[in-house]
Amino acid sequence: MNNEVIIDTNLVFAFLHKNQAKSARFFFSQQDYSFLTPNLFVYETFLHHDMILEKSKGTQEDTHTLFxxxxxxxxxxxxxxxxxxxxxxxxYLCKDVDDKDTPFVALSLELNVPLWTRDVILKNHLISKGFTNFFDESIL
Structure with a gap:
């Protein structure tokens, strides 16, 4: 069985922090899940490279290896x-919060695959607009 999940860039940023060990262990250990993301992910991580390094718990080399x-x-x-x-x-679901999340939500809509995000503001806004297809972190 292979479950698909759309993964938001902010979650990957969380994987690079020690306090997010539970979700990172799940992500790295899963063989039953495929983690999808739009190509925008590459741009966002490049754009936030310095912040990722600053907030990471390891050296630049360790952070790059983990990434x-x-x-x-x-x-x-x-x-x-x-x-x-x-x-x-x-x-239209994202524009009032952060339209840069549009490709992640669009991919979730296109594939009918849950979105895994840690952006609470986005998540609450999407729920208020009727979008509820989120990855259930309670399984972690």
Missing amino acids: EKVVEKLYFVNESTISVKNFIDAY
């Missing part, structure tokens, strides 16, 4: 494979 391990577990999905309808729907 490489994260990337090896991810399946990147080109945003062009997402329908215009799902992109528009996702934009």
Whole structure:
């Protein structure tokens, strides 16, 4: 059995922090899950590279090594494979909070796959708009 999950960039940032060990252990140990993310993930991590290094608990080399391990577990999905309808729907769901989350929500809508995010503000906003397809962290 292979379950798919859309993974938000903020969650990967959390994996690089020691206090997020439970979710990181789950992510790295799972063989029954496929973790998908839109290509935007690459841009966001590049954009926030300095912040990731600053907040990480290890050296720059350790952080880069851990990040490489994260990337090896991810399946990147080109945003062009997402329908215009799902992109528009996702934009209207996200625009009042953070429209940069649109590709993650659009991918979740397109594939009907749960979104795993730690962005509480986004999550609460999406729930208020009727989007409830989130990864259930209670299984961790």
